[in-house]
Amino acid sequence: MKVIVFVAHPDDEVLGMGGTILKHSQKGDFVKVVYLATGITSRRSTNFQNSVSYEQNENKINEMQKEIKDLRKNAKKSCDILKVKDSKFYDFPDNEMDSVPLLKIIKVIEKEIKETKPDRIYTHHFHDLNIDHRTVFNAVLTATRPMGLNVKEIISFEVPSSTEWNYPVQFNPNYFVEIKSQLSAKIKAMEAYKNEIRDFPHPRSVENLKNVSERWGAVSGNKAAEAFEIIRKIE
Numbered sequence: 001m002k003v004i005v006f007v008a009h010p011d012d013e014v015l016g017m018g019g020t021i022l023k024h025s026q027k028g029d030f031v032k033v034v035y036l037a038t039g040i041t042s043r044r045s046t047n048f049q050n051s052v053s054y055e056q057n058e059n060k061i062n063e064m065q066k067e068i069k070d071l072r073k074n075a076k077k078s079c080d081i082l083k084v085k086d087s088k089f090y091d092f093p094d095n096e097m098d099s100v101p102l103l104k105i106i107k108v109i110e111k112e113i114k115e116t117k118p119d120r121i122y123t124h125h126f127h128d129l130n131i132d133h134r135t136v137f138n139a140v141l142t143a144t145r146p147m148g149l150n151v152k153e154i155i156s157f158e159v160p161s162s163t164e165w166n167y168p169v170q171f172n173p174n175y176f177v178e179i180k181s182q183l184s185a186k187i188k189a190m191e192a193y194k195n196e197i198r199d200f201p202h203p204r205s206v207e208n209l210k211n212v213s214e215r216w217g218a219v220s221g222n223k224a225a226e227a228f229e230i231i232r233k234i235e
């Protein structure tokens with residue numbers, strides 16, 4: 001099976017489905033992760049604090065470029081842990097993907113689909129607090145409308161620290177993947193993102209990732225699981 005995972009930010013793929021990615025890899029499936037936004041906002045300053053101002057100077061721009069480079073290095077390490085076969089980084093603006101004409105994002109997604117011809121696509125969930133996550137979902141759904149590119153399965157995952165904070169409509173999974181043997185690698189893959197991981201009780205902490213996997217495990221009769229919503233399946 002060929003799989004593309006379309007995410008907005010480096011680390012979304014691990015948070016949402018790191019165990020499932022490794023499970024695909026272990027089965028011999030081809031997995032490509034496509035990162036659409038940089039993952040570093042122009043408002044983020046040194047020490048990873050968000051500033052209220054957009055003001056830029058040369059130092060700040062250089063620093064941001066360095067942060068983007070470091071983040072991509074970490075993403076590659078993380079992909080290696082999950083045995084991902086291919087990855088690609090785009091430069092859409094972080095936390096501002098809604099400022100880009102949707103068609104531009106759709107074109108990139110269409111190009112990736114034409115190149116890889118995936119049987120299955122994983123992407124964000126529409127009811128997510130993060131604007132980039134919602135934008136990527138919209139672009140994927142438009143790019144894969146039936147009659148065009150022939151993708152049989154579209155599946156959404158959650159991203160702890162944004163999907164669960166949406167209101168009033170929430171992630172409502174109907175597909176579960178057991179990940180007991182993959183959980184420790186998922187944690188390691190998240191630890192590779194050393195600037196994104198946080199201490200408990202932050203949702204992006206090791207403890208919470210374990211808790212989430214146990215929660216979906218309990219929902220699906222397993223010790224550990226990841227949860228998904230099937231958006232479309234054509235047989």
Ligand SMILES: [Zn+2]
Pocket residue numbers: 008009012130133159
């Ligand atoms: Zn994200």
